[in-house]
Amino acid sequence: MLRTQVKSQSKRSLATVSEALLPKKYGGRYTVTLLPGDGIGKEITDSVVEIFKAERIPVDWETVNVTNSEKSKEGVKEAVESLKRNKVGLKGIWKTDVSQSGHGSLNVAFRKELDIYASLTLIKNIPGVKTRMDGIDLVLIRENTEGEYSGLEHESVPGVVESLKIITQVKSERIAKFAFDFAKKNNRQTVTAVHKANIMKLADGLFRKTVKDVGAEQYPGIEVKDIIVDNASMQAVSNPQQFDVLVTPNLYGAILSNIGTALVGGPGLVPGANYGREYAVFEPGSRHVGLEIAGKGVANPTGMILSSVLMLRHLGLDSSADRISNAVYKVIADGKKTTRDIGGPASTKEFTQAVIDELASA
Structure with a gap:
């Protein structure tokens, strides 16, 4: 039901x-x-x-x-x-x-x-609403307080703006635990960390590693995966049924929640x-x-x-x-x-x- x-x-x-x-x-x-x-x-x-x-x-x-x-x-x-x-x-x-x-x-x-600090979006098909795909039932958990939305921007010289993306281990651990706790309490099998660690090796690398470490060390019954954000976006519109719980830094969650919303x-x-x-x-x-x-x-x-x-x-x-x-x-x-x-x-x-x-x- x-x-x-x-x-x-x-x-x-x-x-x-x-x-x-x-x-x-x-x-x-x-x-x-x-x-x-x-x-x-x-x-x-x-x-x-x-x-x-x-x-x-x-x-x-x-x-x-x-x-x-x-x-x-x-x-x-x-x-x-x-x-x-x-x-x-x-x-x-x-x-x-x-x-x-x-x-x-x-x-x-x-x-x-x-x-x-934790944003929760429930993305699921509703009977009676015609959509191109059925069987979508994913949860998006987004870190709400840092990342690209840290609000730290300045113009260092005219025409050059620096915008700081902040990722911390403490807040990455906090959102990871929230995601795994959610999965455990609601019989979800997989938590997938969304990142861009292939390019932002320090910031997104820290987020990815922290999520995977929290899962491996504290939630052995839940499968831990990770996916690059551009691939996650493509997969979300081609095969969203594969996703269970997605945990993301701030900006990626904002984008993926809108993609998921359009799907349902x-x-x-x-x-x-x-x-x-x-x-x-x-x-x-x-x-x-x-x-x-x-x-x-x-x-x-x-x-x-x-x-x-x-x-x-x-x-x-x-x-x-x-x-x-x-x-x-x-x-x-x-x-x-x-x-x-x-x-x-x-x-x-x-x-x-x-x-x-x-x-x-x-």
Whole structure:
């Protein structure tokens, strides 16, 4: 059953993350930070809020609006403080300005400030969504805090820019252990390190060696492989069924998550999560803002809803997670109220209502 896409891959939030990540519970209810994000963010987080309300999920939202504006740094600070209070968040995607005059990535700053070091993307076919390939079921685990996204750039002389890629053994070990723990807890057989060690022999060589050493020394029951990133990209579009768990430095994970998302139907379908030592933030696995469709009411909220299902499992609300994920899959399989990106006629609100109706009849 496809519903195990979210369930089997994330029992109690992977069972690899410390209980310290759980928020304080007051009167049987949890307070969760809600970060709607830019573009379609509010539309798809509204879907989650409506479904939770209909299901009477014991979650109270503390909403923090952070947008791509001059006050963005203040907004990130407010979001960080909210997460420090609540420990768990549901997040839309923040737009990153590509101009040289703009600020750096709010997403990167947010993750580094809270040390949310592990990004999880679940890439799996959904029955009812027509794709060119079937049988895709891979997990992408991406290091979130260093690599090419270290933010260390400068212009040494006019016309010459140096951008530093940072790879450390400590953080490579940390993400490797997260990947192997995930594989062990979820009956995954293989962990593959993605790298470019044939060229970047020191940086990517360190990442590759560290992952392989951690696997060989601490996880003897799990097969360890490695693959060069350009070959991984080719293999991902020609034979993605061969992959089980992929663990990557920051940039390679960003690229491969988008490739994987395209294979299974698009950015509206893929759930994701981000974990640190103390905090967990759940957001769609494909980090697209959707500016071109914002406000049109056509965005697919599936990825955000399934990300909220991961959040429910993290909170120990497994029965609610089962109900919501089952309802989403049934609506998609039925095909009558799916959104336009996957061939249906429905708006975001109509899809959301169809999920609520399915829950009411279950």
